[in-house]
Amino acid sequence: MEGLKPALPATAGEDRQAWRLAQVVHDTYERSKLAGFLYLFGWAVVAWLAGAQLFAPLPTLVMAMVFLVLGVSRLLMRPPPAEDAVANRRWLKRYALVLPLAPLAWSGVQGWMLLDPRFGGEVRMVSLIATIGYATVFVNVYTTVRTFAVVGATALFLPTLVILWLDMDQRALAVAMTFYAVYLVGALLRTHAEYRRRLDLDMALREQRDLYEGLSRTDPLTGLCNRRHFSERLDALATRAHQDGAGFCLLILDVDHFKHVNDRYGHAVGDACLQALADRLQQVFTPPQCLLARLGGEEFGVLMQAGEDEARRAAERLRASLAASPLVLDGRPMGVTASIGLGRFDPDRHGDADGLYRAVDSALYAAKDAGRDRIAADA
């Protein structure tokens, strides 16, 4: 059975961290899930251009299979549920091992193409352009985690750079590629910083939304739910009761002669009294079984996922507690009593949430008429 916990306004620090982690995991997966197949495509193009399937059929096929398997393994590594921070952390660690494998394998075939004259100058040039392209994609796409981008781009670029620098005939290319590598480092730092800023902004917006959502449901004086949220939950419970017969009770509590408190001690003391009463109510009607709200003035409502007997016992506990020990305001005792109306939702009799509310309100008035400080049930 779904609990009746009130929605909390603020996002806790731990929750914030988990959200951020889940976002990084989600973005990393979405950006990279198909990129692994780019290497397979690149290899198919250069191998076909060079006719590698004719002069080295087995290595050509093996490398194609390697790129295929690495592409599929990325695709299959679906992220865990966002709320499971431990699983998300584990996923990132495992992904950090899988992600650089494809660039590393590409680096291997790139080295082969540079060192084996059968590939020819044109194919070498195409493969170098592909290497530059892959490294550029890496620093732009995997900036979700800076280490991913650094390790991937290094795996792609470094072996090629070393081979080019060692070959006296390729010095011009080596210089050009080195300049590009330096540019990539700058681009990586910038895109990573931009990604972090975007996450910060998303987080701030999410917190603002949570805050306003929380405020729109909360009574500012007592911190309990407000009438609007209470009515929504009451409607939802009544609708569900029609569907699956899940029973629940409504209690409406009204402080007796509250006007006297205000008249005698002033409005500020009256406010403190309502706050102290809200605290006392929370000791008796606890979530997730109960949802508590201030309906307005000195009137409170309780939704309780329980039968009528249990609701009546809880109401009696509250009434007895108020009678036995006064509220304490600033160290001073303040004795108040309350009248309580209660009723269990009966779809046939009440029809809908409004029907139940009217019936319980009548029970409350009956309790007032009968002398206050008592509980009356909807007949």
Ligand SMILES: Nc1nc2c(ncn2[C@@H]2O[C@H](COP(=O)(O)OP(=O)(O)OP(=O)(O)O)[C@@H](O)[C@H]2O)c(=O)[nH]1
């Ligand atoms: N301090 C304070 N008083 C409030 C607030 N809202 C309503 N009240 C007061 O609550 C009192 C309600 O008075 P009545 O409706 O006559 O009810 P009562 O005096 O409790 O009498 P019974 O309900 O018949 O037992 C009024 O004096 C209102 O001014 C509030 O937010 N703070």
